Amino acid sequence: MSAGARLPGTPEPMHRWPGAGGVTIAGDAWGPAEGPLVLLQHGGGQTRHAWKGAGQALGAAGYRAVAFDARGHGDSDWAPDGRYGQDAMLDDLRSVVAALGGGPVVLVGASMGGATSLAAAGEGQVPASALVLVDIAPRIEAGGVDRIQAFMTRNPDGFGSLQEVAEAIASYQPHRERPRNLDGLGKNVRLGPDGRYRWHWDPRFRAARPTREDRRDRLEEAARRITLPTLLVRGGMSDLLSEEGAQAFLALCPHSEYVNVKGAAHMVAGDRNDVFAGAVIDFLTRRVPVAGG
Numbered sequence: 001m002s003a004g005a006r007l008p009g010t011p012e013p014m015h016r017w018p019g020a021g022g023v024t025i026a027g028d029a030w031g032p033a034e035g036p037l038v039l040l041q042h043g044g045g046q047t048r049h050a051w052k053g054a055g056q057a058l059g060a061a062g063y064r065a066v067a068f069d070a071r072g073h074g075d076s077d078w079a080p081d082g083r084y085g086q087d088a089m090l091d092d093l094r095s096v097v098a099a100l101g102g103g104p105v106v107l108v109g110a111s112m113g114g115a116t117s118l119a120a121a122g123e124g125q126v127p128a129s130a131l132v133l134v135d136i137a138p139r140i141e142a143g144g145v146d147r148i149q150a151f152m153t154r155n156p157d158g159f160g161s162l163q164e165v166a167e168a169i170a171s172y173q174p175h176r177e178r179p180r181n182l183d184g185l186g187k188n189v190r191l192g193p194d195g196r197y198r199w200h201w202d203p204r205f206r207a208a209r210p211t212r213e214d215r216r217d218r219l220e221e222a223a224r225r226i227t228l229p230t231l232l233v234r235g236g237m238s239d240l241l242s243e244e245g246a247q248a249f250l251a252l253c254p255h256s257e258y259v260n261v262k263g264a265a266h267m268v269a270g271d272r273n274d275v276f277a278g279a280v281i282d283f284l285t286r287r288v289p290v291a292g293g
Contacts, residue, residue, distance in 0.1 A: 003198045004190035006075075009183065013048070013075045017068070017099040020091030021083065026075035027068030027096070028052070031059025036129070036288050038106040039096070040067040041113025043267075045152050045201055047074035049187050050110070054269050057277035062290035063106075068096060070113070072202035074187075084208035086218075089116045090125050103127035106288055108280065110134035110269065111240070115219060121230075122222025130229040130288050132280055135241045135266050137232065137249035138219035142212070144240030144266065147172075152206060158196035165189055165197055175237065175265060223252040229287035230256040233279060235264035235271065257283060 013026035028048055038058055040051040051067035058065035069076035071092055072084055079088065093116060097103050104127045109117030114136035121128045151172045159165045162182040169185070170178050179185070189197040209215075230253055234246045243260075250256055259279045264271035 003200055003202075004192035007186035007189070007191060010186045011049075013069070015066075017096050019071060019076070019095050020088065021079065021081065023071045023077040023079055023092065025068050025071065025077075025092055025096055027066055028055065029059075029064065029066045030055045031064045032062060033064060035059075035062045035064040035290055036106060036284070037100060037103065038063045038065045038108060038284070039093070039100075039117075040065060041093070041107070041109040041116055042067070042070065042073070043111030043113055044070075044148070044205070045073070045199065046110070046267075047187060047200060049074070050267070050270055053273040054108075054277045054280065057273075057281065058284075061281050061285070063284065066096075066100065072205045074200050078202040079204075082202075082204045082208070084202070084205040086116060086119060086215075088208075090120055093120055094126055097126045104129040106130045106132070106284060108132040108134065109136070111136050111266065115215070118219050118226075119222050121228060122219075122225045124225075128228055130231075130284065131226065132231045132233065132283065133249075134233050134276075135235045135238050135268050137241055137245050138216045138223055138252070139245040139248045140240050141242055141245065144238070145212070147239065148266075149206070152199075152201075156203075158192060158194075158198040159189070160196060162186070162189075162197065173265065173267070175271070220252060223249060226253050227255070229283070231259065231280070231283045232256055233259045233261060233268055233276060235266055235268040236260050236262040237265040238268075240266045 014028045017025045019025040042050045048067035055065040107117035114133045121131045269276045
């Protein structure tokens with residue numbers, strides 16, 4: 001089951017791996033196969049394509065960067081049983097790590113993917129060598145969460161054109177320049193048999209969210225247990241992770257490094273990929289260096 005047909009010309013995934021419960025996970029990879037493995041996990045409602053620029057930069061620096069679509073997103077399968085909670089995401093993460101050789105792995109995650117990465121590292125679910133959290137921490141702002149949810153629930157009947165898709169995205173990200181060529185938006189939608197465009201994700205995904213208190217408690221406990229090299233990257237204009245929320249994480253995990261990216265909102269890599277990729281590569285060069293580098 002899916003939201004509809006992929007648009008002609010949209011990129012096919014470079015790889016497919018078995019996830020949990022029969023779900024197939026789609027992904028892309030950059031860099032030498034022998035490089036330190038870096039797994040890039042996107043936020044809710046995004047796809048692996050959010051990491052393309054960062055993945056290419058990591059690959060050029062000698063790392064094996066892998067970005068994959070979460071279940072129910074992009075080109076990965078929709079869960080037949082509707083399982084989209086954090087434990088299902090962790091099951092898929094373990095499956096992908098196993099398919100890629102078992103680790104060790106650098107976990108890089110934004111928003112939803114960051115929560116999965118934090119839980120995986122703090123609970124010892126995968127053999128992680130380092131952790132990079134992108135605009136996510138246990139304590140996040142309710143207003144930012146509500147704005148994301150409002151965007152994801154808009155237009156339940158889809159869009160009549162890619163121009164309408166562009167307008168919806170622009171209303172959510174007014175700080176970004178609108179694309180002149182709309183073809184790139186095809187990665188974010190599917191075309192239904194009724195001729196309307198719908199977002200690529202399974203609508204059931206949103207029903208799997210834990211309560212904010214349960215989520216916070218689990219992630220705070222995970223943060224307290226982390227001893228591996230950790231970097232927190234915050235978008236300076238983010239309405240999801242405040243400076244107070246970032247500092248609360250640093251108090252829980254005091255050995256962490258911290259970068260605040262000016263001019264970036266919640267989608268840090270998409271807003272300032274040059275600064276973001278540079279900060280991550282600088283961190284990894286010191287903490288998980290490429291052999292012979």
